[in-house]
Amino acid sequence: MIYTPLPIESVLQSSEEVQPTYIEIEYEGRLVQLETIDNYQAKIVRLVSSNPNDYLNNTYMPGKIIYFRPN
Numbered sequence: 001m002i003y004t005p006l007p008i009e010s011v012l013q014s015s016e017e018v019q020p021t022y023i024e025i026e027y028e029g030r031l032v033q034l035e036t037i038d039n040y041q042a043k044i045v046r047l048v049s050s051n052p053n054d055y056l057n058n059t060y061m062p063g064k065i066i067y068f069r070p071n
Contacts, residue, residue, distance in 0.1 A: 027066065030054055040067055 004011055020035045022045060027034075030049050034042035047060045054060055 024048075025068065027068065028059070030060055032060060034066070034068075037065070040069065041065055042068060 002008075002011060022033055022035055023042070024031060024033050026032075027044075030047060032044050033046040033048065035045050036042045042065070044060060044062050044064045044066060046062060047054060049055065049060075058064075
């Protein structure tokens with residue numbers, strides 16, 4: 001519960017300010033969806049592969065931070 005003299009719209013306005021940027025790249029031969037952190041780091045959000053063994057590999061685990069050079 002929030003007690004404030006301000007309108008609720010101005011209190012909750014800051015919750016919508018940052019939207020993550022997602023990109024899809026081929027990383028070590030696998031297609032992954034990344035959430036960019038800065039120009040050289042990104043967090044793996046999703047792995048797109050038809051090989052079940054790729055999903056068992058910790059290298060492509062969602063949440064892992066990877067380093068890459070954008071083109």
